Amino acid sequence: MSGFLSAHLNTLTEYVPGEQLQDRRYIKLNTNESPFPASEGVVAAVSGQTVRDLRLYPDTDCRLLIRTLADTYGVEPENVFVSNGSDDILNFAFMGYCGPDRPVLFPEVSYGFYQVYADLYRAPCRKIPMNPDFSIDPEKYMNAGCTVVIANPNAQTGIALPLADIERIAASNREHVVLVDEAYVDFGGESAVGLTKKYKNLLVCQTFSKSRSMAGARVGFAVADAELIADLNKIRYSTNPYNINSMTQAAGTAALKDAQYYEENCRKIVRTRAWTKAQLEALGFFVTDSSANFLLAGRGPVQGKTLYEKLREKAILVRHFSDPQLDDYVRITIGTQEQMQQVMDAVTEIVKGR
Numbered sequence: 482m483s484g485f486l487s488a489h490l491n492t493l494t495e496y497v498p499g500e501q502l503q504d505r506r507y508i509k510l511n512t513n514e515s516p517f518p519a520s521e522g523v524v525a526a527v528s529g530q531t532v533r534d535l536r537l538y539p540d541t542d543c544r545l546l547i548r549t550l551a552d553t554y555g556v557e558p559e560n561v562f563v564s565n566g567s568d569d570i571l572n573f574a575f576m577g578y579c580g581p582d583r584p585v586l587f588p589e590v591s592y593g594f595y596q597v598y599a600d601l602y603r604a605p606c607r608k609i610p611m612n613p614d615f616s617i618d619p620e621k622y623m624n625a626g627c628t629v630v631i632a633n634p635n636a637q638t639g640i641a642l643p644l645a646d647i648e649r650i651a652a653s654n655r656e657h658v659v660l661v662d663e664a665y666v667d668f669g670g671e672s673a674v675g676l677t678k679k680y681k682n683l684l685v686c687q688t689f690s691k692s693r694s695m696a697g698a699r700v701g702f703a704v705a706d707a708e709l710i711a712d713l714n715k716i717r718y719s720t721n722p723y724n725i726n727s728m729t730q731a732a733g734t735a736a737l738k739d740a741q742y743y744e745e746n747c748r749k750i751v752r753t754r755a756w757t758k759a760q761l762e763a764l765g766f767f768v769t770d771s772s773a774n775f776l777l778a779g780r781g782p783v784q785g786k787t788l789y790e791k792l793r794e795k796a797i798l799v800r801h802f803s804d805p806q807l808d809d810y811v812r813i814t815i816g817t818q819e820q821m822q823q824v825m826d827a828v829t830e831i832v833k834g835r
């Protein structure tokens with residue numbers, strides 16, 4: 482550090498993204514990207530005229546993308562916010578709704594960025610322990626008396642809460658924002674988007690990074706009551722109103738029109754997830770009941786960190802977390818059926834000590 486950085490920022494521990502290694506060709510299953518390419522409509526949308534028109538600033542109101550999202554999700558444009566990936570939305574929500582005298586409550590095992598944003602805005606964290614099987618006990622999120630953040634399906638575990646539980650949590654915390662991060666909802670979760678009409682405190686965010694094969698484009702969106710959306714826009718217009726570039730806006734709009742392609746890809750992931758889970762269980766691993774595009778596997782014949790390292794030697798990249806609760810686990814993104822066949826061949830060799 483330079484010595485010029487403000488003391489508070491100096492103390493922060495940054496978020497550690499999954500490795501993006503380039504020393505050899507890996508089967509890359511460590512950051513929950515889609516194994517399938519963006520749709521042909523997306524490819525067409527970012528060629529030719531969209532590129533020539535880069536001389537112009539993007540539409541700061543993202544009108545076409547927002548209208549298309551509103552139509553897709555059955556809400557009004559005033560209920561939709563878009564930003565540069567859903568991490569950007571989380572950042573704005575923590576900036577807006579958490580702070581030194583405004584704590585935030587979230588599950589102990591979840592998306593690592595929640596802690597980072599809480600620290601950035603100096604908000605005390607109330608981290609709720611998991612049930613022994615890594616599921617969430619919804620009772621512990623009732624009447625929290627502060628901002629609540631839940632990923633559903635949950636990050637790292639893939640376990641989904643039923644919509645009825647999300648509704649009870651929103652209903653019991655009407656004086657505070659309840660942020661539901663639905664990054665993985667398209668792989669089998671129940672979305673709370675419909676509940677935003679009933680609960681003015683409910684902020685639901687989703688991303689194009691996973692189910693829509695667009696992690697590199699950076700599009701996230703939120704659906705909520707118009708007043709919450711206005712808050713987020715106030716922050717966006719106070720930081721960087723041009724944060725969604727015009728290629729990304731065009732790509733996002735095109736992706737929504739190719740819904741069938743992405744739905745079919747999600748169905749493939751769900752089928753391959755079931756197959757992979759059964760294979761891992763047959764080898765003696767505990768595997769979470771995931772509704773996301775990854776599995777958390779551990780407590781098996783090979784220790785989590787060892788499995789991660791041995792797979793890496795075989796050019797397969799999965800995720801191992803430094804969190805002590807997850808030390809004996811790996812998180813494996815679901816790739817194509819062919820990739821997962823290769824992963825299971827490798828895991829089998831490792832388990833058999835070959």
Ligand SMILES: *Cc1c(COP(=O)(O)O)cnc(C)c1O
Nearest residue numbers: 566567568592636664688690701
């Ligand atoms: C991947 C992920 C995000 C971030 O998504 P981006 O839109 O790529 O920023 C947010 N929350 C959770 C739980 C995620 O898994």
